[in-house]
Amino acid sequence: MNAPLPSESLAAGLPLAPHPPVSEPVIRIEGLSKTFSDAAGPVLDDVSLQIARGDIYGVIGRSGAGKSTLVRCINRLERPSGGRVVVSGHETSRLEGRALRTARRDIGMIFQHFNLLSSRTVAGNVALPLEVARVPKAERGPRIAALLELVGLADKAQAYPSELSGGQKQRVGIARALATAPSVLLCDEATSALDPETTQQILALLRDINRRLGLTVVLVTHEMEVVRDIASHVAVLERGRLVEEGATFDVLAFPKSPVARSFLAGIVAHELPPEIQATLSPEPQADSDPVIRIVFTGAAANEPIVADLVGRFGLRPNILHGRIDQVAGRPLGVLTLVAGDGGDGRLAAALAHLARLGLHAEVIGHALRPALARRHGGPR
Numbered sequence: 001m002n003a004p005l006p007s008e009s010l011a012a013g014l015p016l017a018p019h020p021p022v023s024e025p026v027i028r029i030e031g032l033s034k035t036f037s038d039a040a041g042p043v044l045d046d047v048s049l050q051i052a053r054g055d056i057y058g059v060i061g062r063s064g065a066g067k068s069t070l071v072r073c074i075n076r077l078e079r080p081s082g083g084r085v086v087v088s089g090h091e092t093s094r095l096e097g098r099a100l101r102t103a104r105r106d107i108g109m110i111f112q113h114f115n116l117l118s119s120r121t122v123a124g125n126v127a128l129p130l131e132v133a134r135v136p137k138a139e140r141g142p143r144i145a146a147l148l149e150l151v152g153l154a155d156k157a158q159a160y161p162s163e164l165s166g167g168q169k170q171r172v173g174i175a176r177a178l179a180t181a182p183s184v185l186l187c188d189e190a191t192s193a194l195d196p197e198t199t200q201q202i203l204a205l206l207r208d209i210n211r212r213l214g215l216t217v218v219l220v221t222h223e224m225e226v227v228r229d230i231a232s233h234v235a236v237l238e239r240g241r242l243v244e245e246g247a248t249f250d251v252l253a254f255p256k257s258p259v260a261r262s263f264l265a266g267i268v269a270h271e272l273p274p275e276i277q278a279t280l281s282p283e284p285q286a287d288s289d290p291v292i293r294i295v296f297t298g299a300a301a302n303e304p305i306v307a308d309l310v311g312r313f314g315l316r317p318n319i320l321h322g323r324i325d326q327v328a329g330r331p332l333g334v335l336t337l338v339a340g341d342g343g344d345g346r347l348a349a350a351l352a353h354l355a356r357l358g359l360h361a362e363v364i365g366h367a368l369r370p371a372l373a374r375r376h377g378g379p380r
């Protein structure tokens, strides 16, 4: 949906007053652990992270890594076994009863399968959290109208969920999640049941809401494209542990953990072709050439580096793989090439030159020449 959002009706202060930017993290998780009584080991193990107000924060990891459990501990759908979760100053991990219900109004959630009530109209679904929060009836109508306008469904108020597309159902889910004017929106695989085009529309809506209202969005997803396109920070979970965390661009450009690297293989070219990977060794061998990975970020992308390697350093680079992606709105290029050194230090000088240009270049191993020759379709 690209229609403008009704910021005037929002500014009127009814359901959704913009949240002021505050430097204090809106979500603080400290040493969080969770063990289910019937599970072998901890599902979450000593997870600590902070999420800044107004951020779009991605959480990725393999199936069963504990992503859903993590977000469910944030809104206390699950009770942590240890550690602390603080949301907007409320320690949700300790609250009970009424105090917990009040704190939960500050945390909206949307789901992969939307979880709408089929017996209620669109307006009736959005009304539900307002009824639970005992918002007076006279106030509900205008709030629901503003929320449906926000998500682009003003004309569907009286429709039933069965009459809606998947994308429209998720818009209802978003309107319902925002009904109590939360400062945090948790999204658990919110676009995983949608086709790519509808996914883009829902992401655009989430980004618009994030920007206009300062809403903090926590996005659990197995779709790396979603993280690449809209998350400014990302956490990588592996078997309940936080293995990597940081600005999306940095994690995608320089993933440290094997799980992050394998996850990102589909969207950033960090993985070598398998037949070359298989012959890669950390040390030079009798019949091998060094394989170099160059990561370009920002302005250095304009440098004529292959020409430099040839002209200034007398190397004969052979490109194995290369691509450029947009990550968090910035170009990220990865180029993998092989270049014989001749043993005279030319390669080291070339790498130092690339480093001076602000490129990240490293020898990632040594590949056997026959494997390289096969890849290029003939003897070298």
Ligand SMILES: Nc1ncnc2c1ncn2[C@@H]1O[C@H](COP(=O)(O)OP(=O)(O)OP(=O)(O)O)[C@@H](O)[C@H]1O
Binding pocket: 036, 037, 038, 039, 043, 061, 062, 063, 064, 065, 066, 067, 068, 069, 070, 222
């Ligand atoms: N209520 C529960 N009782 C027992 N075990 C559970 C419960 N909920 C989750 N688990 C276990 O905790 C682990 C993590 O589950 P979780 O749903 O958080 O993973 P996930 O990363 O969201 O996976 P997916 O990508 O498949 O959604 C799994 O091994 C799961 O079986």
Ligand SMILES: [Mg+2]
Binding pocket: 067, 068, 069
């Ligand atoms: Mg899950």
